[in-house]
Amino acid sequence: NAGVTQTPKFQVLKTGQSMTLQCAQDMNHEYMSWYRQDPGMGLRLIHYSVGAGITDQGEVPNGYNVSRSTTEDFPLRLLSAAPSQTSVYFCASSQTGVGEKLFFGSGTQLSVL
Amino acid sequence: DAKTTQPPSMDCAEGRAANLPCNHSTISGNEYVYWYRQIHSQGPQYIIHGLKNNETNEMASLIITEDRKSSTLILPHATLRDTAVYYCIVRSYLTQGGSEKLVFGKGTKLTVNP
Numbered sequence: 001n002a003g004v005t006q007t008p009k010f011q012v013l014k015t016g017q018s019m020t021l022q023c024a025q026d027m028n029h030e031y032m033s034w035y036r037q038d039p040g041m042g043l044r045l046i047h048y049s050v051g052a053g054i055t056d057q058g059e060v061p062n063g064y065n066v067s068r069s070t071t072e073d074f075p076l077r078l079l080s081a082a083p084s085q086t087s088v089y090f091c092a093s094s095q096t097g098v099g100e101k102l103f104f105g106s107g108t109q110l111s112v113l
Numbered sequence: 114d115a116k117t118t119q120p121p122s123m124d125c126a127e128g129r130a131a132n133l134p135c136n137h138s139t140i141s142g143n144e145y146v147y148w149y150r151q152i153h154s155q156g157p158q159y160i161i162h163g164l165k166n167n168e169t170n171e172m173a174s175l176i177i178t179e180d181r182k183s184s185t186l187i188l189p190h191a192t193l194r195d196t197a198v199y200y201c202i203v204r205s206y207l208t209q210g211g212s213e214k215l216v217f218g219k220g221t222k223l224t225v226n227p
Contacts, residue, residue: 004156035217042200043157043217059216090156102149104156 002026006091006105013081013112021076021108023091029103030096032074036060036087037107043090049074050096081112117201122222125195131188133221135201138182145204146177148186150197151220157200160186191225198222 007022025032033048035058045058049068063085065077074093078085091105118136125131137146147162161168161175163184168175174187188195200220 040219042219045216088154092156101147101159101162102157104158106156107154 004091004093004103004105006089006108008108009106010109011111013078013110015082015112017081018077018079019081021078021089021091021110023074023076023105024072025074025091025093025103026072027093027103028071029093030071031100032068032091032093033058033102034064034066034074034076035090035092036085037090038087046076046089083112086110086112117203117218119199119201119218119221121219122224124224124226125188125191127193127225127227128190131186131191131195131223131225133186133188133199133201133223134183135186136183137201137203140181140203146175146181146184147202147204148173148175149200149202149217150195151200152194152197157217160199162204191223193225193227196223196225 004025013019030051034046035043036046037043044060046060046064047055047058047066049055052068052071055066055068068074089108092102094100094102145162145164148160149157150160151157161170161173163175163177165177165181177184198220200217202217
């Protein structure tokens with residue numbers, strides 16, 4: 001099992017550009033989520049999904065879109081990147097239900113100039 | 114959603130037990146306490162979780178007070194590799210559709226010194 005795979009590991013964008021951060025898991029997990037982490041801060045939840053076709057907003061959803069067409073993939077889209085979106089992004093997955101633990105990817109470091 | 118309060122930083126000597134406290138005074142009856150850690154800039158790693166009984170696994174022990182308003186994560190013999198940010202999280206559930214989200218705070222920066 002590869003676990004949770006995030007690509008790319010590093011990305012530099014110009015303001016206004018769009019891009020998609022990829023996240024895939026091979027553990028057949030229903031629950032997937034995206035977090036961002038800024039220097040000195042904890043992780044903040046952007047969007048999450050409890051299954052294919054179902055997504056919902058977290059704490060900081062503005063500027064980001066998600067979709068969940070398959071169980072395995074949960075891409076995060078930045079439609080028009082802004083410097084405020086410079087951050088490290090983590091994808092995570094788990095089984096749903098009480099007591100299940102999150103598995104995290106290794107992160108994507110994004111810089112928006 | 115129940116919130117957690119953790120000290121921003123702690124130090125521990127290598128080989129000694131590290132005791133990391135967490136306050137969650139507004140926790141409700143069906144909420145679990147989870148602990149994760151983040152080493153350097155890696156993705157967070159699950160450590161342990163519990164509801165009301167004390168729990169132990171190969172990584173750590175979790176002690177939850179009887180009133181469930183606080184808990185302590187214990188690393189019995191801390192090593193330099195345990196230097197990390199430790200997050201105490203109360204797992205909250207939304208009321209619609211059984212969906213759920215995990216909310217992280219700022220955690221405790223644990224430094225294990227040689």
